Amino acid sequence: MNxxxxxxxxxxxxxxxxxxxxxxxxxxxxxxxxxxSILINSFSLPLATYFxxxxxxxxxxxxxxxxxxxxxxxxxxxxxxxxxxxxxxLVANFVTSLISFYIKVFT
Amino acid sequence: xxxYLILAIILSxxxxxxxxxxxxxxxxxxxxxxxxxxxxxxxxxxxxxxxxQISRPKKLDxxxxxxxxxxxxxxxxxxxxxxxxENEFNExxxxxxxxxxxxxxxxxKPELKNSDLNLRIYPLPKSNDPLRKTVIILxxxxxxxxxxxxxxxxxxxxxxxxxxxxxxxxxQDIWPEPSKKALLPWWFAxxxxxxxxxxxxxxxxxxxxxxxxx
Numbered sequence: 228m229n230x231x232x233x234x235x236x237x238x239x240x241x242x243x244x245x246x247x248x249x250x251x252x253x254x255x256x257x258x259x260x261x262x263x264s265i266l267i268n269s270f271s272l273p274l275a276t277y278f279x280x281x282x283x284x285x286x287x288x289x290x291x292x293x294x295x296x297x298x299x300x301x302x303x304x305x306x307x308x309x310x311x312x313x314x315x316x317l318v319a320n321f322v323t324s325l326i327s328f329y330i331k332v333f334t
Numbered sequence: 335x336x337x338y339l340i341l342a343i344i345l346s347x348x349x350x351x352x353x354x355x356x357x358x359x360x361x362x363x364x365x366x367x368x369x370x371x372x373x374x375x376x377x378x379x380x381x382x383x384x385x386x387q388i389s390r391p392k393k394l395d396x397x398x399x400x401x402x403x404x405x406x407x408x409x410x411x412x413x414x415x416x417x418x419x420e421n422e423f424n425e426x427x428x429x430x431x432x433x434x435x436x437x438x439x440x441x442x443k444p445e446l447k448n449s450d451l452n453l454r455i456y457p458l459p460k461s462n463d464p465l466r467k468t469v470i471i472l473x474x475x476x477x478x479x480x481x482x483x484x485x486x487x488x489x490x491x492x493x494x495x496x497x498x499x500x501x502x503x504x505x506q507d508i509w510p511e512p513s514k515k516a517l518l519p520w521w522f523a524x525x526x527x528x529x530x531x532x533x534x535x536x537x538x539x540x541x542x543x544x545x546x547x548x
Contacts (some may be wrong), residue, residue, distance in 0.1 A: 269533070274531050
């Protein structure tokens with residue numbers, strides 16, 4: 228697959244999977260949650276890719292940083308409690324990490 | 335609100351740090367690039383002078399890697415040590431008094447042998463290429479009363495991750511290509527790594543400010 232399409236497909240897939248995970252927790256305002264998922268992932272995924280490719284080639288550490296940044300963004304955007312935001316971010320990022328790990332290892 | 339504004343300014347400054355006053359082709363960047371003569375020790379009776387089109391000539395220290403100006407060609411001249419007048423050279427090519435006509439006349443001297451090779455900087459890599467530095471190794475093939483022949487022998491590429499590789503020149507007119515190249519086209523890399531996260535952040539800051547005001 229063309230590398231540009233590969234990057235874009237991965238972004239769209241991440242947005243969609245994280246949206247589903249967030250929406251399962253919130254169960255309200257699907258369009259707002261989708262919009263925030265687009266914003267959060269458009270910010271975190273490119274920077275995480277850069278960090279992983281150029282700064283520290285460590286998948287777990289990169290995912291931890293992404294989880295922390297996304298938690299803070301969720302708190303700010305959705306006015307959530309810290310515990311709920313951290314849990315949502317943990318679940319959303321765990322699912323996307325599993326998928327990317329699967330793609331990395333098995334494809 | 336103030337802290338979001340400060341954050342936005344800092345991010346803008348980071349993202350536009352590559353603005354360059356020179357005429358740098360869009361999507362390209364400057365890297366460190368220099369030349370080194372591999373067998374200069376065999377010609378210790380000579381002084382080597384680098385003459386560049388748009389700057390003052392300079393005496394080469396052959397232990398150092400020397401750079402050429404990015405906007406033009408350069409030629410190496412050789413002169414026997416006993417024929418070289420260092421005071422005259424320093425006087426003529428003084429930073430403040432140097433003039434172009436003096437240079438033209440100086441290089442007409444018969445004791446100065448000019449090499450057959452024109453030196454240029456290594457072609458500018460794409461802005462997202464992982465190349466950090468190039469060292470071009472020159473080899474003096476012949477230096478005597480009648481001729482001064484230099485050949486580009488090999489090139490040492492150093493990458494951003496600290497690794498390096500060496501490639502030989504197959505032809506004098508064709509630059510060897512580095513093996514490591516950017517995965518993404520430069521325009522997509524700029525969009526992906528800078529524009530997209532920056533836009534997302536700006537919109538999120540806008541939302542934070544809006545929510546706070548409400």
